[in-house]
Every structure is written in structure tokens, then in C-alpha cells.
Amino acid sequence: MRALGPGSVSSFLKIILDVVFAALWIGVVALSLITLAALLLSFNPDLLANLTKATDAGAVARDTALGELASNGSSITSGLLAAALYLAGILVIVGSLRRIFTTLTAGDPFHPDNVARLRLIGLMLAGLELGRYAFWAVSAWLLPGVGRIEPSMSLTAWFSVLVVFVLAEVFREGARLRREAELTI
Amino acid sequence: MPIRVSLDRVLLERRMSLTELADRVGVTIANLSILKTGKARAVRFSTLAALCRELDCQPGDLLVYEAGPDDGFLEEDEDG
Structure with a gap:
């Protein structure tokens, strides 16, 4: 397949x-x-x-x-x-993924725009994780003792953020090689 | 790019059009135009061999080295 x-x-x-x-x-x-x-x-x-x-x-x-x-x-x-x-943050991530997969479906994975899309996904993942901490901190401050959820530093989330940023750089290199190949006669 | 492609001159000497050369070599006119206008980053040996065969010339007749300000460093050195 x-x-x-x-x-x-x-x-x-x-x-x-x-x-x-x-x-x-x-x-x-x-x-x-x-x-x-x-x-x-x-x-x-x-x-x-x-x-x-x-x-x-x-x-x-x-x-x-x-x-x-x-x-x-x-x-x-x-x-x-x-x-x-x-x-809305998840919507931005899924929207970017959708556009990346459009280029994959077209058989053009190293489209130059995919670098910016992957970086946006990484930033949004980091933003969502930070937002989660902020939400916990604000709710603990405003509503002490009401349905308190213990905060958890999600290593998986931060690992994913780093992996996405590295992947973005891999795609940047791929896009550069594609440009080179296009100008090789 | 310090390497200049003098395809125009050779074509003129052989009285051959770009379209005819493209047909003979099996390269698109768009790609030959990129080569002719000096926008190409690299030329495959197979393309160079086909060009030399059809134009009855040597690689040195097609490629000319001209020292310039962007001369001297490979791209890998600039990136790394």
C-alpha cells in the first residue's frame, strides 16, 4: 500500500x-x-x-x-x-495537518509551505500545553478547592513539540533539496 | 554563479533552434531555457553528454568559468 x-x-x-x-x-x-x-x-x-x-x-x-x-x-x-x-487551537493544528496532507496526497511532501505549517503546529502544541498550565493556575487561584485538578507536566507533549520542530527542519532541508533538483538539468 | 553556459553561441554557430535541440536531447524547452539563461544550479553528466553529442562539441565549448564575487565557496560550506 x-x-x-x-x-x-x-x-x-x-x-x-x-x-x-x-x-x-x-x-x-x-x-x-x-x-x-x-x-x-x-x-x-x-x-x-x-x-x-x-x-x-x-x-x-x-x-x-x-x-x-x-x-x-x-x-x-x-x-x-x-x-x-x-x-480553536486544535482547529489550527488540524487545519495545518490537513493542508500538509493535501501536499502528501498530491505526491509533493517537500512543498516549501510545509515547513511553516509544521512550525505552526509545533507552536500551537506548545501554546496549548502552556494554556493548560495557565488555566490550571487561574482556576486554582479563583476557585480554591473546587474540583481541583492536579497539574501534570506532560513530558509526552513537550517531546511531541520538539519532534515537530525537528521535523520542520527536516522538511526545510527536503524543500531545499527539491529546489536544487528542480534546477538540475 | 561563476560558470556561464554559452549555449546561445553554440546554437547560433550550428544554426539550430532551442526547440530542435530540446527534441533531439530529450530535455524540455523550459529546462533548456533555465540552462541557457544561467539559472541552473547543476547539469547532469548525461545531459551534458547528450548536448555535446547533438551539438558536436566539447563540454568546454558549452561551459565557461568566470571568476566572480560569489566564487570560491560550496553551498554546503555556507550552510554548515
């Missing part, structure tokens, strides 16, 4: 990445809308009260849940915002 070119493993992976990319876009948009709604509700709790009054009187459980939402509004909003940002 071929790894590169049309009808190869990379074209199959490209289809998977397309599906994941579309799903992530939907996820980011949905999460952003929910965050926006939560932000509006946290600024205007009366709106929530009006909403609950407008619905049928029997929904006590839902009313309680909404009341809880109103009281923890700001923390839920910031949590949602962090999740939206995290998802």
Missing part, C-alpha cells in the same frame, strides 16, 4: 482530517455562541429569571439548574471561553 499520492494512505487520512476539521469548526462556533450567551446571562441575571418565568411552572429541576448557572456565571463563562480557545 502506497503512503503518498492519490489513493494512498495519506489521501485516506486527509479525508479523516477533513471530517475532523469540519466537526471542530462546528464545535468552535457552537462553543463560542454558548460562551457569548453565558457572558450575556452573567452580566444580566434578570434575563435568566424572565426566561424561567416564561416557561412552564413544573420545571423545578431546570429552574434550580439555571439558578446555579446564574450564581456561577462568571466561572462557567471563563471555563467555556478556555474550552473554546483550546478547541
Whole structure:
């Protein structure tokens, strides 16, 4: 089974990445809308009260849940915002991977643009990891003792970041050799 | 590049067009143009042999060395 070119493993992976990319876009948009709604509700709790009054009187459980939402509004909003940002970061990574796999499917792995794409993936992976630490630190500071998650220094994540950066340099060398080959008559 | 390709002059002397040479040698016109305009980074021995065969000349008739400011270092030395 071929790894590169049309009808190869990379074209199959490209289809998977397309599906994941579309799903992530939907996820980011949905999460952003929910965050926006939560932000509006946290600024205007009366709106929530009006909403609950407008619905049928029997929904006590839902009313309680909404009341809880109103009281923890700001923390839920910031949590949602962090999740939206995290998802957006993953979207950028998958988007770059998708474009890399487009060149692999075309049978041109050492396209010069792939270097910048790989570097972007490395930067985003590092950014997401740092964002995770920042999110933990901020949540531990704002909400002490509430569902505290112990931070873990993920060696795998940092190893991946370094591997991606090295791969970017490998691709840079490949692109240089490709350019040389193009100008060899 | 201190190596100049004098393909134009040899073609003129042989009264041969670039298209005809491309057909005879089996190299695309685009690649021969790259060679003619001095943009090529390297020439394969097989291409040089085919050019010499069809133009009935020696490699020295096609390639001329001219010392210049970018002369003296190989690219590997510059990178490393």
C-alpha cells in the first residue's frame, strides 16, 4: 500500500482530517455562541429569571439548574471561553495537518509551505500545553478547592513539540533539496 | 554563479533552434531555457553528454568559468 499520492494512505487520512476539521469548526462556533450567551446571562441575571418565568411552572429541576448557572456565571463563562480557545487551537493544528496532507496526497511532501505549517503546529502544541498550565493556575487561584485538578507536566507533549520542530527542519532541508533538483538539468 | 553556459553561441554557430535541440536531447524547452539563461544550479553528466553529442562539441565549448564575487565557496560550506 502506497503512503503518498492519490489513493494512498495519506489521501485516506486527509479525508479523516477533513471530517475532523469540519466537526471542530462546528464545535468552535457552537462553543463560542454558548460562551457569548453565558457572558450575556452573567452580566444580566434578570434575563435568566424572565426566561424561567416564561416557561412552564413544573420545571423545578431546570429552574434550580439555571439558578446555579446564574450564581456561577462568571466561572462557567471563563471555563467555556478556555474550552473554546483550546478547541480553536486544535482547529489550527488540524487545519495545518490537513493542508500538509493535501501536499502528501498530491505526491509533493517537500512543498516549501510545509515547513511553516509544521512550525505552526509545533507552536500551537506548545501554546496549548502552556494554556493548560495557565488555566490550571487561574482556576486554582479563583476557585480554591473546587474540583481541583492536579497539574501534570506532560513530558509526552513537550517531546511531541520538539519532534515537530525537528521535523520542520527536516522538511526545510527536503524543500531545499527539491529546489536544487528542480534546477538540475 | 561563476560558470556561464554559452549555449546561445553554440546554437547560433550550428544554426539550430532551442526547440530542435530540446527534441533531439530529450530535455524540455523550459529546462533548456533555465540552462541557457544561467539559472541552473547543476547539469547532469548525461545531459551534458547528450548536448555535446547533438551539438558536436566539447563540454568546454558549452561551459565557461568566470571568476566572480560569489566564487570560491560550496553551498554546503555556507550552510554548515
